[in-house]
Amino acid sequence: MESNDKTTTRQRWVVGNWKQHLLRAEADTLGRELIAGLSPELIDRDDSVRIGIAPTFVALESTRPWTRPAGPLWLFAQNVAAQESGAFTGEVGPAMLLDAGAGGAIIGHSERRKHYSEDDGLIASKVRGALDAGLRVILCVGEPLEVRQAGDHESHVISQLSAALSHLTPEHFTDRLLLAYEPVWAIGTGVAATPADAAAMHRRIRGWMEEHYSRPGADRSILYGGSVKPGNAGELIAAGDIDGFLVGGASLRAESFLSIIQSAATE
Ligand code: 13P
Numbered sequence: 530m531e532s533n534d535k536t537t538t539r540q541r542w543v544v545g546n547w548k549q550h551l552l553r554a555e556a557d558t559l560g561r562e563l564i565a566g567l568s569p570e571l572i573d574r575d576d577s578v579r580i581g582i583a584p585t586f587v588a589l590e591s592t593r594p595w596t597r598p599a600g601p602l603w604l605f606a607q608n609v610a611a612q613e614s615g616a617f618t619g620e621v622g623p624a625m626l627l628d629a630g631a632g633g634a635i636i637g638h639s640e641r642r643k644h645y646s647e648d649d650g651l652i653a654s655k656v657r658g659a660l661d662a663g664l665r666v667i668l669c670v671g672e673p674l675e676v677r678q679a680g681d682h683e684s685h686v687i688s689q690l691s692a693a694l695s696h697l698t699p700e701h702f703t704d705r706l707l708l709a710y711e712p713v714w715a716i717g718t719g720v721a722a723t724p725a726d727a728a729a730m731h732r733r734i735r736g737w738m739e740e741h742y743s744r745p746g747a748d749r750s751i752l753y754g755g756s757v758k759p760g761n762a763g764e765l766i767a768a769g770d771i772d773g774f775l776v777g778g779a780s781l782r783a784e785s786f787l788s789i790i791q792s793a794a795t796e
Contacts, residue, residue, distance in 0.1 A: 533635025535752050537639035540704060542773035543790045544581035544605060544667065546635060547588075558589040560595040562601065562783035571794055572601040578773065578794040581633070582780070583607050586621055589629040594628060603666065609634035611654035613662070615697070622656050623662030633665030633705070635695055639673075639713045649692035656706075657696040665705045667752065667775065670734075683733050686710065690734065691741075702742060708734060708751045709775045713729060715755025717777060724761075724768035727753045731770040759788035766793055 551559065560582070571577060581603035584592050589604065596604035605632060606629075610620035636659060637652040652668075661668050670689040672682040690708070695707075710730050715721050722730070731751045738747035753765055753774030765771055773793050779785040 530689065537773050541578040541793055542581060542603075542750055542752055543578055543776065543786075543793045544583060544603070544635075544752065544774070545776050545786055546583045546607060546638070546754070547585065547781060548640070548777060549585060550781055551588060553588050553591040556584050557591050559783060560592045561783070562596050562600070564600065566783050566787045567601065567790070570748055571790065578790060579603055580790055581605050586629075589626070589631050593630045597632060603633065604631045604734065605665070605692075606631045606634040607638070609636065609655055609659050609664065611651055611658050613658065623659050623664050627662065628695050630662070633667065634659050635667045635669060635709075637669045637689070639671055639711060639716060641661065643713075649689060651666055652689075652693045653696045656693050657701070660697070660701045660705060663705075665707065668708045669709045669711050669754070669775070671711040671716075671755070672747065677712065677714060682712070683730065686730060686734065686739050687737050690737065693697070694719060699742075704750075706749060708749045709754050710734060710751060711754035711775060715723075717756070719756050721756035721757050721758070721761050722753070724764045724771075727765060728768035728770045735770065748759065757789060759792070762789040762792035 583605040591767045594600055598601045609626055610617060610622045612622060614622050636655045641647045656666055656668055656765060670686045672685040676682055676685045712722050734751055738749060750772040752773045752775045753771045757774045757776045758779050773787060776789055779789060
């Protein structure tokens with residue numbers, strides 16, 4: 530597959546996935562604390578590291594003052610419907626997210642795969658629909674513990690990736706498509722992948738992308754997620770091949786999230 534896109538240079542990102550946490554007033558407070566704690570150089574130098582937050586749907590509006598275009602943070606939703614609109618009770622479509630101020634969405638998180646039975650087909654439709662609508666996408670892939678123990682983690686992740694990208698055409702491979710490797714066993718457990726293991730998977734993903742999609746289409750930003758903390762962010766980034774983080778628990782406190790951002794910006 531060929532891609533003519535010229536804007537696919539890898540970009541460093543740190544995105545906080547707030548999951549089902551924080552009432553609107555709490556989201557508002559955390560947003561204020563983040564802005565107050567961000568150094569002006571980081572805010573001005575978007576090319577150094579881009580900082581994103583992914584609140585619940587109902588807190589998207591309240592974080593707007595700190596998110597683009599008014600503020601420096603990039604706003605993501607945690608999920609998006611595969612359909613544009615219609616009789617789909619409980620769903621929120623891509624245009625509604627854009628309307629609420631979100632510029633992107635996380636798709637395929639393992640919690641959605643596990644608790645809401647999202648399968649590869651649905652995820653592929655969501656990725657396509659979101660990109661078509663103009664959203665940025667963070668596509669999550671990652672293996673459960675038993676798959677890693679069996680030594681099948683690379684094939685598992687590549688199979689998820691291949692399925693999720695299967696509805697795309699070369700035009701979709703712009704800098705709006707980001708990948709995140711989140712091993713399921715590392716999420717919320719306090720046990721992150723070692724820098725060597727994480728970097729090895731990122732290289733595998735990048736290698737597979739290069740085999741299947743010509744540059745620069747293959748040149749995605751690939752984030753790591755799973756128990757990223759101030760204490761391990763620096764060594765993960767230093768391992769190379771990791772373009773930033775998708776952070777859960779540690780993004781709920783300004784101090785720890787800012788420390789992770791600083792590590793991603795300086796390494
Ligand atoms: P934790 O950082 O809490 O392990 O969560 C990671 C995650 O799921 C981010 O999407």
